[in-house]
Amino acid sequence: MIRLIGTKVECRDVGFMYDGEERPVLHQLSFTVQPGEWTAVIGASGSGKSTLCQLLSGLLPRSGGGTREGVLLLDGMDPASAPLADVTEAMGVLFQDPDAQLVQGIVEDEAAFGPENLRVAPEEIERRIVASLTAVDLLDRRSDPVRSLSGGQRQRTAIAAVLALQPRLYVFDDACASLDAAAQARFLQLCEALQGEGRTLITASGRFDDAARAAQRVIVLDGGTFVLDGPPEELLRRCGEQLAQLGLLPRPAGEAAGGAAARGAVAPQVARGGAAPPIAPPIVAPVTAPAEDAAGMQGAASQSASAAPTTAAAPNAPAAAPAARPPEPLLELRSLHYSYPGGREALSPVDAVLEARSWALLTGENGSGKTTLSRLIMGLLPAPKGSILWRGEDLTGIPVHRRAERIGYVFQQPEYMFTAPNVWEELVYSLHGGLSAAKRPEMTDAERSRANHLLETAGLAKRLHMSPYLLSQGEKRLLSLISQMILARPLYILDEPTSGMDYAAMERIVQLCRFVIDEGAAILMITHDPDIMRPYADSVIHLRGRNQEESVHIPKQHL
Amino acid sequence: MLIQYRRGSSLLHRYDPLSKLVILLCTAVIAMMLDQAWQQGVFLLLCIGTARFAGQLTWRSLLLGIRLIAVVAIPYFILTGLTVKGETVWMQWGPLTITTEGLNAAGAMTLRMFTLFLSSMAYIVTTDPRELVAELNRRLGVPYRFAFGISAALTFIPLLEQEGAQIRAAQQVRGHQPPKGLMSRIRYVLAFVSSVLLNALRRVQQTAGAMEAKGFGAYPDRTFRQTVNISPMHVISAFAYVLLTALLGWIV
Numbered sequence A: 001m002i003r004l005i006g007t008k009v010e011c012r013d014v015g016f017m018y019d020g021e022e023r024p025v026l027h028q029l030s031f032t033v034q035p036g037e038w039t040a041v042i043g044a045s046g047s048g049k050s051t052l053c054q055l056l057s058g059l060l061p062r063s064g065g066g067t068r069e070g071v072l073l074l075d076g077m078d079p080a081s082a083p084l085a086d087v088t089e090a091m092g093v094l095f096q097d098p099d100a101q102l103v104q105g106i107v108e109d110e111a112a113f114g115p116e117n118l119r120v121a122p123e124e125i126e127r128r129i130v131a132s133l134t135a136v137d138l139l140d141r142r143s144d145p146v147r148s149l150s151g152g153q154r155q156r157t158a159i160a161a162v163l164a165l166q167p168r169l170y171v172f173d174d175a176c177a178s179l180d181a182a183a184q185a186r187f188l189q190l191c192e193a194l195q196g197e198g199r200t201l202i203t204a205s206g207r208f209d210d211a212a213r214a215a216q217r218v219i220v221l222d223g224g225t226f227v228l229d230g231p232p233e234e235l236l237r238r239c240g241e242q243l244a245q246l247g248l249l250p251r252p253a254g255e256a257a258g259g260a261a262a263r264g265a266v267a268p269q270v271a272r273g274g275a276a277p278p279i280a281p282p283i284v285a286p287v288t289a290p291a292e293d294a295a296g297m298q299g300a301a302s303q304s305a306s307a308a309p310t311t312a313a314a315p316n317a318p319a320a321a322p323a324a325r326p327p328e329p330l331l332e333l334r335s336l337h338y339s340y341p342g343g344r345e346a347l348s349p350v351d352a353v354l355e356a357r358s359w360a361l362l363t364g365e366n367g368s369g370k371t372t373l374s375r376l377i378m379g380l381l382p383a384p385k386g387s388i389l390w391r392g393e394d395l396t397g398i399p400v401h402r403r404a405e406r407i408g409y410v411f412q413q414p415e416y417m418f419t420a421p422n423v424w425e426e427l428v429y430s431l432h433g434g435l436s437a438a439k440r441p442e443m444t445d446a447e448r449s450r451a452n453h454l455l456e457t458a459g460l461a462k463r464l465h466m467s468p469y470l471l472s473q474g475e476k477r478l479l480s481l482i483s484q485m486i487l488a489r490p491l492y493i494l495d496e497p498t499s500g501m502d503y504a505a506m507e508r509i510v511q512l513c514r515f516v517i518d519e520g521a522a523i524l525m526i527t528h529d530p531d532i533m534r535p536y537a538d539s540v541i542h543l544r545g546r547n548q549e550e551s552v553h554i555p556k557q558h559l
Numbered sequence B: 001m002l003i004q005y006r007r008g009s010s011l012l013h014r015y016d017p018l019s020k021l022v023i024l025l026c027t028a029v030i031a032m033m034l035d036q037a038w039q040q041g042v043f044l045l046l047c048i049g050t051a052r053f054a055g056q057l058t059w060r061s062l063l064l065g066i067r068l069i070a071v072v073a074i075p076y077f078i079l080t081g082l083t084v085k086g087e088t089v090w091m092q093w094g095p096l097t098i099t100t101e102g103l104n105a106a107g108a109m110t111l112r113m114f115t116l117f118l119s120s121m122a123y124i125v126t127t128d129p130r131e132l133v134a135e136l137n138r139r140l141g142v143p144y145r146f147a148f149g150i151s152a153a154l155t156f157i158p159l160l161e162q163e164g165a166q167i168r169a170a171q172q173v174r175g176h177q178p179p180k181g182l183m184s185r186i187r188y189v190l191a192f193v194s195s196v197l198l199n200a201l202r203r204v205q206q207t208a209g210a211m212e213a214k215g216f217g218a219y220p221d222r223t224f225r226q227t228v229n230i231s232p233m234h235v236i237s238a239f240a241y242v243l244l245t246a247l248l249g250w251i252v
Helices: A049-057 A084-090 A107-117 A122-135 A151-163 A181-196 A210-214 A232-238 A240-245 A255-263 A268-273 A297-311 A370-378 A423-432 A445-458 A473-485 A503-518 A530-536 B017-033 B037-054 B059-083 B100-126 B129-140 B144-173 B182-213 B232-251
Strands: A009-017 A026-033 A038-043 A067-074 A091-094 A169-173 A200-205 A217-222 A225-230 A331-339 A345-354 A359-364 A388-390 A407-410 A491-495 A522-526 A539-543 A552-555 B089-093 B096-099
Touching (some): A009 A049, A026 A049, A026 A067, A038 A049, A038 A210, A049 A067, A049 A091, A049 A169, A049 A200, A091 A151, A107 A122, A107 A151, A122 A151, A151 A181, A181 A200, A200 A210, A210 A232, A217 A232, A225 A232, A225 A240, A331 A370, A345 A552, A370 A522, A423 A445, A423 A473, A445 A473, A473 A503, A491 A503, A503 A522, B017 B100, B017 B129, B017 B232, B037 B059, B037 B100, B059 B096, B059 B100, B096 B100, B129 B144
Parallel strands (some): A091 A169, A359 A522, A407 A491, A491 A522
Antiparallel strands (some): A009 A067, A217 A225, A331 A345, A331 A388
16 A cells, blocks of 8 residues: 655636746646656646646746745645745756756766755765765766756756655656657656556646556647546547647548648649658657667667558658758768767767758667757768768768858757847848848848748747747747748758647758758658657667667668 | 866875965965066076976966966057156157056066966965864864855865856847857857856855854864874975065165
8 A cells, every 4th residue: 555645736717827928838727646646737838837847846936936826735724825845845857958957067966966955964865965866867967067968867857856846746758759659658657657656647738648657647738728538548538539639649641731731831832742741659658678688770670660550651751752852961971970078979970971852860768969960961970081971972071051151050959049129020031141121131031921820830820920039848848940941942940840749840940851852851860769850851860879880870771 | 177186196185185275376476576576587587487397287287377478468568558658768659658667567566467377376286175164174274164254265266167158048049149240249258157146145145054064163163084194394495585576675
């Protein structure tokens, strides 16, 4: 019999409005989470999940401002007004952006920070550091600076920092967003273990993912209110269609194309190339492969084979259609590798070829060097001479701004790219390079229609006057994507554009990619959603991580 | 990252943070007291020697530090050299007069800048901010929230450096060319600085929230995981240095 030490969560008619906004983000939310229960809150980008997580932590409105309505209680106390010590012991929260919550700079210090604040004895803190870093498989990096870690490893550090607090309630906001498959599987096991200890869990995500399937109860948020509530199996059985419409499940084939056409979002070019296939359903069974099980050529091949029946109904991407391909590859990588000045290897040698009008996925476990590889191509890191060829020509010595004429690059963190005060200005920025409205040349009709098409496809047409920083995380990603696509270029490199995205938003990304591919561009997409993206791709470059042999480039026929 | 703690095992690294802080402060006091250029020169060489050999700072990083502060120090030297009045005229060129006294004063002030900067840099590079916070709190009773403020200021510099590098990369990716001509240079710098500040502000806000979510400030005190071994030799040497400073003050 498990002793239920978990916190009880009670919400009655909870609503919330940010300062300066006119409409509430959340309204009339009422629910109770019993001690020891695992509840998954799912909702598309902008549905209010993150706001709910911050309300539960008390951070809103305590220090983030805004107005909360209704009653919110954790074991009978209001987190916004109760003493901080009581709140921290009752609940620990993982926020959406890992970089925003790593405050100490060294991995082990991040884990120690919370317990130190709660006056835990040094010996016990050491024990918790070891336990929490072991749980996220980062014990061997305990003395490393956080900035030397990859995005997924930073996410895992942030998870470890919350684990070390050992609260009675865990709130995880999009914890799996940039985790590789093995780390996601480990995270689910961890959640089960925490629940096994009698603790309460609330996990939030943008899809009906494995965490939602493993939870006892799923609450679906849309536009700030609950639309569905029940055990996952029951929701999947009864409300599959509604979940798909909300973008939380992949839409059945056929319907997606119709829906997209009805929205008028499909560009003429895309329509010519064939209706956009819907996002392929993920593999339903939870991923159980351990980290050591190399998901290399063999692994990838067998995974795609298991995905095949579910994707067979979908017409294939137009990129796969026969087209006059130039004889010379667009981009060629010849044993491209990179080590940091300290000597630590960030990328082991990779050979790959990318052709024009093709779509390549760049996959690999956390820390295998995906972002490093993309930065090398872009010239943001120095590559060995002769290791990156552009149409046969060595790119060495060509500065970043010149490479930017050929390559569109989208960062993992969209905020870094923002330079303009509103969505429209951000989008058209690349057309004039920062000139004031009076000095810049008039936009041509073609530019204007391209801009409108991109906005429409990204679903940002109604957000033109909003500050990019105020968009939801998914919208920020879409904006940074179309701000690059506004200029037609031969290659676009996208660093984890699908991370934490709901299926509807992913469908938009797919449409945008297909739009530029139809124009003749190639796409190199870093992703932790290879199962979802593989049906669209022409090849996969899989980077081997620690303890594995070498990276492989898998062409379409082997996918 | 020039001005940032680097792990190491040099003598300065092993010194306890508080004794070392006392020595740093006394160094600053001595630098303020000396008013002859040659005295400042000798003192600066001593400081550089200590940083190099006792702190294991590389010649390269010391040179980078000198170059960084030279941007301010050299114009300052020229201005002071030309404006401080003196009797022994060394050179005259139109309305400009250079006197020996002026050169001496300018030299002393400029060298002092180097000493203050390099000694602080040696302190930061060899002192683990975590240990400093823990010691300030444990031994001197400085409230930990305040002590963290100091350490946050120390870690904020590399953070700004890092954010700056990210934003510069993002701007290059957006096709920003290296600026040519004064106006475009100014525009480039303005756009860059405003982005860095905006992001830094956002970061500070987020960090404050994240610290609160981990119970920062929940209790008036907190525990520290690490313990610092204070050697009596360090305390004695710091005390001796204080006496030396007082003696110098009495002589000069």
